[in-house]
Amino acid sequence: MPESPSPHDNQILTAAQMRGAEEDLIAAGSSVDALMQLAGSGAAEWIWRLCAGGKVTVLCGPGNNGGDGYVLAEWIRARGGHVTVIAAGDPKTDAARSARERYQGPVSGPESADFSGGQVFVDCLFGSGLARPLSAEHVSLLIRLAEAHRQRVAVDLPSGVQSDTGMVLNEVLPAYDLTIALGAWKYAHFLMPASAKMGTLRLVPIGVGAVEGAAYAVTRPRLSLPAADSHKYRRGLLAVVGGAMPGAAVLAGLAAQGAGAGYVKLFADSKRNVPADLVVDQGALSEVLTDDRNTAVLVGPGLGRDSVARERLAIALADAAPVVIDADGLVLLGPRLLAERKAPTLVTPHDGELLALERAFGCGGSGSKPDRALALAKAGAMVVVAKGPDTVIAAPDGRLGCAPRATPWLSTAGTGDVLAGCIASRLATGADGFAAACEGVWLHGEAARRCSPAFTAGELGQMVPAALAACL
16 A cells, blocks of 8 residues: 655645646656556555455546546556446546547447446546536436445545635535545535545655645644653643633643643632632632733633633733634624733634634635635734644644544534543643644543443543544
């Protein structure tokens, strides 16, 4: 199976960036044919493992995605596999025609296609260049073939998906068990609603180099053990600002304890129902946040939205330490509160909060989720974690990250508080704001993966230390 030999293999490219990357490879001495052979054979290896000797049906379109289909079909045929190719049209590019000529098996058209069934259906109809809905005939063909096979594989992207936005261009399309990205990740691999149709994701590298302006997939961070002479302050002191609903701040604090910070201190009005190992400070917030040992502050979970909450948010933002703002804090946030701020600021909005912040900061609220997150990050000079079933992380300097699809069991009350605690904890350890956001998002998703179904936010928080251990 092809390995990922380069850090550039985590890049996420637009369709235009991908075309440019391929042109760079060709200018460096490769060719379209050679790249197609590399991509198609790499995809074939994944399909070979999946089919287990069963029948494979490959649907080839007229473009280069169809050419990839002919290449992988020939790879399987040459190894004794049972493969059938259906052409939805004659090849229209030189590379696709060349791939079709190299394929030594029979090719049928849709009118004579065998719909009797098989093990694996492979969708090579259209790839990342598609910008318009599929025809009714193509949709019908896709659905019939998908329903006739036990497993479904999309090569590069499922047909009918817009690469740069993750939009689904047709109302009814098949869902896939496996999607094999070719050359680089595309935004649709990570963005809803398209990502929900893709199943497991795998990448076939073809040697793409660094692309200026590329986003990156959020991957397992490489973290280090504390230094031999560490103590609790050196590992980071996180101040968590509580409020009217103390349970949310407690959840965030407990998650933060498991995500790496050496000392988590909760500012709250009461110690009631707070675990003994979470330190509570009932002193004046203005005094708590003048402690120069604080390396990060978290404000928002359970804060409330009254005048007391507004005052606490203002005090937190006046602190010289980096601040993570979540939940109620986002509702109260506006440009004036950040006008004098010089320390890093991170915000963690869900979809509704993102829209409210866009209005507050005059960002417009249009475009894809990465476009919107980046515009808000630049307008507010803050790192934006636009969370949800697809999570995008944007920094004011233009860096973008997209998180892998997490379990839908995260859609339960309190899990956002756990995420805020994870991010704030990583920030307290000294990580740069964008890196802390990426690390916290990954830990949150991994903790969820380790939970049993229908977990609570408290159970999620208890899995954060195990997620951290996976990074050491």
